Amino acid sequence: MFYKKTNVEGKFYEDEQMKIRISEDGMQAVCTFFPPSAGGRLMTKEELLKDLALNGIKFGIVEAEIDRYLNDRQYYVDYIIARGERPVNGHDAKIIYKFNTNLQAKPKEGLDGAVDFYDLDIIARVTAGDELAELIKEDEGRAGRDVRGRMVRPNKVERLNFKYGQNISLSDDGLHLISEVSGHVILDEENKVCVSNTLVIKKDVDISTGNIDYDGNVEVRGSVINGFKINATGDVIVGGTVEGVQISAGGQIILKHGIRGMGKGILKSEGNIIAKFLENATVQSGGYVVADAIIHSDVSAKGDVIVNSRKGYVNGGTIRSQTLIRIKNAGSEMGTKTNLEVGVDPALLLQYKNLQNKIEETVQRMEMAGKSIELYSRKLNNGEKLTPEKLSHFRVLAEEYKRDNDNIGFMQEEFLTLHEEIETQDGGVIEVGNIVYPGVKIAVVDAVLYIRDILKSVRFIKDGADVIATPLY
Template sequence: MVYKNAFFQMLIKDAVYIKYFPPREGGAPLNLDELSSYLGSHSIEMDYKEFSKAVQEAKEPFIFKTNTEKTYPEAEKMIVTISDDGMQAVCRFIPPSTGGRIMHKEDLLKDLEFNGVKYGIIESAVDSYMNNKQYCTDYIMARGKAPIDGHDAKIIYKFNTDLQAKPKEKEDGSVDFFDLDIIASVEAGDELAELIKEDEGTPGTDVRGRLIKPSKVEKLVLKYGKDITLSEDGLHLISNISGHAILDNEKRVKVSNIFVVKEDVDLSTGDINYDGNVEVKGNVINGLKINATGDVVIGGTAEGVEIVAGGKIILKRGIRGMGKGILKSGGNIVAKFLENTTVNSGGYVMADAIIHSDVSAKGDVIVNSKKGYVNGGTIRSETLIRVKNAGSEMGTKTNMEVGVDPTLLVKFKTLQNKIEETVRRMDVSSKSIDLYRRKLQSDGKLPPDKLAQFKLLAMEYKKDSEDIVTMQEEFAAVQEEINTQDGGVIEVGNLVYPGVKVVVVDATLYVREIVKNVRFVRDGADVIARHMY
């Protein structure tokens, strides 16, 4: 018999013996645990210490007598081990004892099935063992079929969906208003989006015959608004109109047509309310309003106007708000300058100058042209404020606040005012109710009009009591959310003048003397200024 790994065989004569076959040509040594398990299953006792000593010295096969006098013959044995993941069955074999039955191919296959191996049996491995039996040797007798993972569905948008894409800047940092390229223009018939459907993959099977599911994949569908056609196969979105494409917060593709005012928006046009984009070639005159669900682009100047846009607002020549100007956008705001205007942006704000304005932005506020400056008013950003100069030599009060969502601050202050107002009203009501109650106790009754007023005050007081609990809970939740903000950065590339107040989340720094080229960040409970270069 030609073999390589060490193995053993049980011999039954006048007593029970173990015949040991040492390894050959670099074969594996005997696994004593395997021998111990085999003999233990037959209640056969042996001096393993003496046996191990004999094994270490043996170069040729030898026979070792056990401490057991008698046992029953044992057939050729197969030990099946199934891997933890169920993907492989490894078999080891022990030769039959004296008088034991040898194993045939059909016996091996039945034993595999008995041990739970029902799939992926490797016929060549079975034949290899049957043709040249190697004992105490691993045979991979079965392999499962691994599942093939598929892939998630994917949507490829055919237009620019980056709401944070910023317009091009000139070498001096100012915005090139003649090459904005941040509006996704489309033509009727253009493809807007393509859906690459998910591939759910192919299930696998382990050696026990159990199904193995591939990893779950994400399924997607194309979501879209009006004036868009979905192809019959559900994989393509086509625009029915020429206009502007956007992707909203719910991943819905929308297209809007553009309303163009070729000259000024003035008393001849009146206010503009439009479901789509508005482009004004000229100016917007004092006191008028523009309300659009899409973008608003104004080629001229705007004075004392209110502009509300669901998308971007672009003012190529800026706005003089005159204390009543309002800009409110769901997207970004880009302007030559902002003066005496209240600004609320759902994206970033970019300008060459901001003067005495109240500016709040979910994204960055960038005033980075060569002479770009912020002078007076308040600027708020959740992420980053980057300006060239802040404040003025005159010590103009200028606030820069970063690190907290401006909408949270508005909500915080609104709730704070409501709570204070409700407390004042309850205090007045309480005094009046006490007065009526004392009058009722002393006189035994109230005139009908006073009684009605007493009941009305009591009802209002009860409602205020209930409302203030809700408001205080909401106020505490907003305050906690503000406290969890981890801060932002304020960068000034040139000069910061005295009179500037810097706030990072809840830490404040008042600038007392001119500093240059600094980055303001929060350090613990303080704001510190670090030189950038």
């Protein structure tokens, strides 16, 4: 700012001046001073402070720095004349769960690799009065101010509240969850703590019980007879045999005597699946799969697939795992077609294949509709009058073609996204401890190897664009 005065002859003189710069974040103001011309005057402290105020600087003025300048005027030198107060960031809220939320712990194996189905100890059990979770409240932090006096807020923090179901109480201070009953506790996909008692069926699931649909865990001490269904939000444990049935679980599925699926048996679990054997069944696991044998089944697991008992054979069908397949024997002397696939999330792969089929069907439908539309259009252009039925059919075809044409672009874009996601998968490992027979197909992500000669004790991994076999031991 310039200060000027006029003498009696109308002459002007430049007074001492200063230039003010405020940092982009508003947390610092810097002044540079310039000398007056001959005959000009020096500014006073009051004028300097007034000039700061006129430039909007209202907070954090460093008067010691102003005094330092006024006592020893150094021109063309930067003086930090004001400093803001930076905010102090707090921290997010946090919930500490007092039970095992990771149900990926493997069951114990004997010396021969077989699983002890009678002592799995992988269910999170609770007793009435147990603490289930503790809430650490968020810290909001402390706001700051910039040199203009404006509030500068700290980073936003995440606030959390407990999500919980029945049979659970909240402590008086709101920071602890307590189980009101003895049973099982799970943390579902929405981070909701759920405690429930187990529905125990001491006999077979058959015509006397009907299908089972239960909000919690189900334990069947008998068998599940062909054609019946079990649906549970928690774990499903079956002590007897399982035939051509459908079992769906929000937790784990444990079959102590396996399943003979008869081509229609389905096991679907958001957690792990453990069975003595899997035969002619479709199996989908959100965790790992452990069995003594898998025969002519379609098995998909987000985690590992372990068939590592003394015989530990996989014969026929397809086994998919995102991470690891570990088995003793793959295929058979008869050359049974057996597919082992690792490295891609099975759910992602299924979505990819379904979309691929949908695109192919849409393209075929558009080609057929296009030919019919072209035929109708040619007739109309030639002056031919169409019957009401044909005209209606023409309009329906045109609408369907337009709808398919609008959708095909989105589907192809989604297909490319899924394809890129699959290609970025890190890959997995397939380990066969004993024999791999001809007729087995090995796939690691997008690389494939067909087995034409017997291999023993090998590990299959992806190397560049190929699958290679290396010694296991």
